[in-house]
Amino acid sequence: MKILSTISNVACLILLSAALFTSCKQTSDTKTTNTVKDSTNFKLYSKNVQDSFFISVQLPLAYPEQPKKKYPVVVLTDANFYYPMLAPVLQQYEQGGLLPPMILVGIGYKSFQAMDSLRQRDYLYPKAIPSDEMKAPGGGQNFYRFITGELLPYINKNYPTMSTERTLLGHSFGGYFTLYSLLEQLNTKRADFSGFVAASPSLWYNNFYLSRIPEQLKTSAVTDTLSLHLTVGQLEDPKWSVAPVNDLSSMLKTDKRLKFSSTIYTDLDHMDVGLISYIRGLQKIYNK
Structure with missing residues (x-):
């Protein structure tokens, strides 16, 4: 597993996100108004979850000049937290030629507080077992069915997407969900996602179910x-975070069926890993 020292890079990226968010968001809103569905934010009810999700969609900067072209889709969990940071960075990276144009789809909740609980x-x-010391009803399968059976068909119908080029991003519990989605996709022989980025996944959950x-x-x-x-941060818990990622990486890196890469970020703790993992993961997947 590759080890990088990236704390300064993360700080720069976060500062860049904060500085550019307002101007880039205004640019995105302006360019997508009266084009595709006339909106970049909408509420979508899920029959599978029996709840509504708040969806944010950012079209690439290239869209106004190439509206008939189809673009890769990046689906982002924990969008209340990560979408305001990742959205302007993707546009900036597109403008600098560091990433190809892509459609970002953020799955959020009605509020940051709601996201934190739901x-x-x-x-x-x-469903959680006693050793998890938490109450989790095991709704990941319903959420997976919402994304694959409700959200993605809506996005494909209303936006110029490449249905064979979709990547799922998740951090912590979201990282667990990303890997669970990979497992479920293998089990059901589906092909909804071609790429997965799992940052600091909670691999300890349910007695290492994802092993x-x-x-x-x-x-x-x-x-x-x-x-x-x-990915994982070197400053995270050695037993419950770093070691499980190392163990899973050792098992996956030799399997030629999967284009696999992994990174331990030195000097980074749990909450520092998400953003840099998304950017580097997308570069590894799409910069071929």
Whole structure:
């Protein structure tokens, strides 16, 4: 596993996000007004979850000049927290030629507080066991079905998407959900996502339930069509965070069915890992 010292890079990216968010968001809103669905923010009710989600969509800077072109789709969990940071960075990276133009789809809740309480309901599967010391109903499967059966069809219908080029991003419980989605996709023989970025995933959940991914990958018909970027911060808990990511990485890195990469970020703790993981993960997946 590659080890990088990136604290200064993360600080710069966050400052860049804060400085550019207002101007870039205004640019995005202006360019998407009266084009596709006339809005970049909407509420979408899920029959699977039986709740509404607040969706944010950012079209690439290239869209006004190339409206008929189809673009890769990046689906972001924990959007209340990460979307305001990641959205302007993706546009800036597109403008600088560091990433290709892509459509960003953020899945959020009605408020930051709601996200903080409901992500436990939506991101974890199966139901929590006593050793988890938490109450999680195991709604991850319902949330997965919302994304694959309700959200993605809506996005495909209303936006110029490349249905074969979609990446799912998640951090912490969201990172767990990203890996669970990979497992579920293998189990159901679906092809909803071609890329997965899991930052500091909560691999300890339900007695390391996701440790079955390597075996499921071996029995799948997948060749080399899937990419996974897995990360953790070196300052995170050595036993419950760093070691499980190392163990899973050791099992996955030799499997040629998966385009796999992993990184331990030195000097970074749990909450520092998400943004830099998303950017670097997208670069590894799309800068071929």
